[in-house]
Amino acid sequence: MGSPTKQSLKAITLHRPWAYAIAHLxxxxxxRGWACPLAPGSLIAIHAGKKYDKQAADWxxxxxxxxxxxxxxxxxxxxxxxxRFVGNxxxxxxxxxVGPIGWQLTEVxxxxxxxxxxxxxxxxxxxxxxxxxxxxxxxxxxxxxxxAL
Numbered sequence: 001m002g003s004p005t006k007q008s009l010k011a012i013t014l015h016r017p018w019a020y021a022i023a024h025l026x027x028x029x030x031x032r033g034w035a036c037p038l039a040p041g042s043l044i045a046i047h048a049g050k051k052y053d054k055q056a057a058d059w060x061x062x063x064x065x066x067x068x069x070x071x072x073x074x075x076x077x078x079x080x081x082x083x084r085f086v087g088n089x090x091x092x093x094x095x096x097x098v099g100p101i102g103w104q105l106t107e108v109x110x111x112x113x114x115x116x117x118x119x120x121x122x123x124x125x126x127x128x129x130x131x132x133x134x135x136x137x138x139x140x141x142x143x144x145x146x147x148a149l
Contacts, residue, residue, distance in 0.1 A: 009125040009133065010038060011045035011079060012103075013118030017057045017068035019048035021096070023081035023110035025066050028094065029102040035088040036103045037122065044105070045125050045133060046081040047118045064095055076113040079125070082137050083108040109144075111136040 012030065014022070021027035023046060038044060052071035060066055086104035094102070114132045116125075125133060 009043060009045055009130060010122050011047045011118070011125050012122055013047040013049045013120070015051045015053040015056065016048050016071070016077070017053065017060065019046050019080050020068055021060060021066075022046050022083065022105065022108060025060070025064075025068070027096045028105045028108070029089070029092055029097045030105065031096075031098050032101050032103060035101050036085055038085045040085060040087045042085045044083055044085050045079045046083060046108075047116070048077050048080045048113070049118045050077050076115075077118075078113040078115040079111070079129070079133055080113050081108055081110045082133070109137060109140050111140050 014030070018027070018030075022030065036044075054071070057068040057070075060068055083105040084107040086106050089097075089102045089104055090100065091097075092102050092104075111133070114129060114136060116129055
């Protein structure tokens with residue numbers, strides 16, 4: 001995996017619990033009405049916004065049988081994961097895909113939340129935050145490596 005500080009790191013803000021679903025529930029497609037302009041293979045930060053979508057949590061539970069933590073401290077805001085963008089699709093067998101365009105994600109690494117404000121659309125993670133994001137990302141990668149040994 002590359003490092004989020006070797007190049008500019010873009011982020012996408014998602015309502016909670018969608019960011020949680022990417023970080024912890026195996027959601028590997030982000031549904032949008034527009035194609036992601038990042039080059040395939042680019043890293044993208046997943047930012048959990050302040051808004052909690054209870055209907056989304058209900059849908060995840062009813063449709064996929066997976067529980068999300070309720071609104072509150074269990075759903076921190078800030079950058080909560082780093083993923084690799086694979087490409088855009090207009091169809092997918094994934095139960096998470098509803099379209100019209102899906103951003104395919106892989107190599108998702110949930111990280112300790114890095115607090116920051118989000119923005120609409122795809123946005124650049126501020127330079128001042130990138131060292132914290134990199135540190136938590138690398139710490140999680142090392143933890144996974146040690147567990148695999």
